[in-house]
Amino acid sequence: MKFGILVFDGVEELDFVGPWDLLKIWSKVADGPDECLIIAESSSPITCARGLSINPHLSFDDSPTFDYLLVPGGQGTRKEVENSALLEFVERQGTTCQAVLSVCTGSFILHAAGLLSGKQATTHWASLDRLRALGDVQVVEERFVEDGQIWTSAGVSAGMDLMLGFIARTSGEEAAAEVQLSAEYFPSSTHYGEFKDHPGAPGYLKHS
Template identity: 70%
Template sequence: MQDFTTTTFGILVFPEVEELDFVGPWEMLTMWSKVANGPGRCLIVSESPGPLTCAKGLSINPHVSFADCPPLDYLLVPGGQGTRREVGNRALLDFVSSQAANCRAVLSVCTGSFVLHATGLLAGKRATTHWAQLDRFRELGDVDVVEERFVRDGKLWSSAGVSAGIDLMLAFIASESGDDAAGKVQHASEYYPAETRYGKYEDHAQAPAYLKRPRP
């Protein structure tokens, strides 16, 4: 089994990033490091040093800026309202492109997929995004949009919205480090979602296809 303790995993953040988009994966990622020999270095990365404000008002202090970020083995790009601005941010897109070139895997959560697309990484690839943005994602024209909780296409991973990033990260851990490692993380974090669905929103006209399938 590969030694992940020598690897570095970066999570990109920006103003108006959706909190759970990165905090959920961060919890799974750092739990992996703690209980199952995951990456030895986990970093929150932003364009500039200093605190920034997330979509719901949480203020965070990234570990490193683009200028002092080391080469990453893995990169995750979350979503949020801020992505609508960041898809035109040349500095951010250049950072993602340059890091992605040498990453073992690049992941997105929610509308972070639009950032990956803006770099050209998703051209001709299978990917997904938040249910409310599926049509806008299809309009890009060169992405095979899949309505699943998460999708893998080679070294590129993407997930549906917000909480789906947790499922993405567990599946990623299983793929990279095996089912036992993912099981240790799932058990340590007590991530066993209740099956209860409220308000019948699985019947909503825009509900993604995976919600409409019968549960096993």
């Protein structure tokens, strides 16, 4: 099983590092992917949204065909939705992948690559209206959404919820439980401030 994670300048760090860590734990404790690879347009270092610099494993030209592809978000997506090379890569992989996943505003890359039209999807709470404005996406205000082979999540940390849900769907709840315990990812029920009163708060927060 080959799992690819797409990166680009301005990618949000936790969007891909959180899922990456869970993927590697999955490989170790519960028969997860044989390969987890970070892919970018070139093999040059990538500067992430908050200044982290990373080195991709492979460029598009050297990339294998993946079984699964994850597309993170971040401010860089606003530029990348116009990047024909990146969109062609996502579209090409999407034709053969068993599933394509996005975190945060990575959903806009999926849409620009032709993979999100007619689907249920979500994104970062601050971009929900922008996703609705595309006109052909049924926006669902949940932490993550599965619609056929397309999975999308809300912002940043929600990518970890998406990945655990994906592991449970792919390998079963016991595998997801092993990964969750190993990562000690049990989000606190403590909520700070009056987040429910924020006008842009997504539905899943208002009802929690």
